[in-house]
Amino acid sequence: MTATTGTGAAGTGAAGTGAAGTGAAGSIPAQPRPGGGAVETIGELPWEDVLAQARALETRGGAPVPPGASRLTDLPVTGPDEILSVTKTAAAGPGAVLMSSGGTTGRPKLTYVPYHQAVDRLLEQWRPLSPDSVMLNLFNPGRMWASHYYMQTFAERCRCTVIPSGPFAPDDVANWVPMLKEVGVDTLCGTPTALADFAEGLLAAGETLPVTTVIWMAEPWTEAKHRVVAKALPEAGFWANYGSVETYIIGTNTPACDLQTVHLMPDQVLELEEKGALLTRRGTGWTMPAVRYRLGDRLARAECRCGRPDALRVVGRADDSVSLRSALFSVGDVMRHARTFPGVEEAQLVLTRSTDDLKAATALTLEYTGDADPEAVRAHLTAEFYHLAAVHHRFPGAITARRVGRLSRVERTNKVPPAVWRD
Known part of the structure; x- marks a missing residue:
């Protein structure tokens, strides 16, 4: 389960081809987005069925249904x-x-x-x-x-x-x-x-x-x-x-x-x-x-x-943003770019954790398998992301690349995570 992140697979059809509420009569009305416009949705459900489901869940420990709820965005987000x-x-x-x-x-x-x-x-x-x-x-x-x-x-x-x-x-x-x-x-x-x-x-x-x-x-x-x-x-x-x-x-x-x-x-x-x-x-x-x-x-x-x-x-x-020496970047964006470099087969970010903030890093190393030159890989990264280039200029050695024989895995699941943290 979870292809994927980054999991995998495709088509277009009448159902789910626009904002909510574009389908059959009685389906969920268009959902307003803060600041205007509509929230994009995939799929379609009758609003009456959604409201009945929400009320049933409320009796079993779920979130309360606000009085007068008339559309999906009136209902609370759950976790x-x-x-x-x-x-x-x-x-x-x-x-x-x-x-x-x-x-x-x-x-x-x-x-x-x-x-x-x-x-x-x-x-x-x-x-x-x-x-x-x-x-x-x-x-x-x-x-x-x-x-x-x-x-x-x-x-x-x-x-x-x-x-x-x-x-x-x-x-x-x-x-x-x-x-x-x-x-x-x-x-x-x-x-x-x-x-x-x-x-x-x-x-x-x-x-x-x-x-x-x-x-x-x-x-x-x-x-x-x-x-x-x-x-x-x-x-x-x-x-x-x-x-x-x-x-x-x-x-x-x-x-x-x-x-x-x-x-x-x-x-x-x-x-x-x-x-x-x-x-x-x-x-x-x-x-x-x-x-x-x-x-x-x-x-x-x-x-x-x-x-x-x-x-x-x-x-x-959705939660893959990391701060490196006060520069914010997305792990997913960096990884997608790293894998485009010739000679990089698999890649993973190794982040050295700051002692002050669990979501902040003081150093970043891109570990990868393949035959690419490490310095060329590092230059490829910093050339694409200007804020990482600024970090590299101000803190030489904070961003590096290293060729390895095998990437780290999560022992429990045998998956290769996109990023691992080290103290």
């Missing part, structure tokens, strides 16, 4: 506290799986996820597995991260065979290939990082598997990772979905789609805001209900080669 309260109340009878997001650098955000994990909702839109599939599950198990268990439940519902292995180091893959061939593995699921590790192991061993389906989520593809997986598994179609531990699946992607685009599932509306998109849902069968729940990602409308409607892409994290 992790409301999700924890509402999902805990819902789990009191049937039980749930307690999952968390975050926790690497801050306090984990907890969600009580129902055992069904919204699989029936998902299968109405997205079917990468059949009863004949044999899937190798490369997602990390344990530590309350949801993806491994979500794919186990999804496989069970699809009545296929699943191998709950977790990720492999590249040099360990060759030892497992004979067994994987014997049982007929034809599907892999994992983060792009785990899938690329597995593919590197296959290529190094001179081996292959008859894989026709690759399911990915939780982080975006880089060109280098996608290239190695496509080389090792040339017959594979790529399937993805986008969501979070709190929301589970919001949108889906198939092999017919552009890689980094997803399509919003029905019965949902997204308000596209710089502070993070807001999700609203109606109906049953979801892992959690939502009225204006603040996601951690900035999303944008997209078009897709498949032609399906309600397409979107993940622009980046």
Whole structure:
């Protein structure tokens, strides 16, 4: 879940092609933006259904509904506290799986996820597995991260065979290939990082598997990772979905789609805001209900080669601004620029934390894999961002680049974060 940030996938259609309220009679009225204009939205819902959902959630620990609310923006924005309260109340009878997001650098955000994990909702839109599939599950198990268990439940519902292995180091893959061939593995699921590790192991061993389906989520593809997986598994179609531990699946992607685009599932509306998109849902069968729940990602409308409607892409994290010697910059913007330099395959910012401010850095090092010259990479960065150039001029050595053999990963999820902090 969460392709992505930077996750992946595409189309245009009548639904969700403008501001809220451009569709059927009785749908959500146009949402005013502070200062004028309308908030851009994707998807469409009847206002009466949204209001009923908000009032129902209020009785279960959700946010109060203001008297006289007549449009979506009249309702309060919600966050992790409301999700924890509402999902805990819902789990009191049937039980749930307690999952968390975050926790690497801050306090984990907890969600009580129902055992069904919204699989029936998902299968109405997205079917990468059949009863004949044999899937190798490369997602990390344990530590309350949801993806491994979500794919186990999804496989069970699809009545296929699943191998709950977790990720492999590249040099360990060759030892497992004979067994994987014997049982007929034809599907892999994992983060792009785990899938690329597995593919590197296959290529190094001179081996292959008859894989026709690759399911990915939780982080975006880089060109280098996608290239190695496509080389090792040339017959594979790529399937993805986008969501979070709190929301589970919001949108889906198939092999017919552009890689980094997803399509919003029905019965949902997204308000596209710089502070993070807001999700609203109606109906049953979801892992959690939502009225204006603040996601951690900035999303944008997209078009897709498949032609399906309600397409979107993940622009980046909404909270990725960092101060370097008083110069404010976006981690996502710097990373996108760094990856355009010839000879840079994968990249990551290493930030030295200020003792005075947890969101401020005193030094920045771009660590990368590839054969590019470090000083040339550093010059490429500072030439593009004038405020970083000013920092480099005033504080020589505050901005550097370093070639490495492997980037840092989050142990809990096996993902490569765009930035890591060091004291």
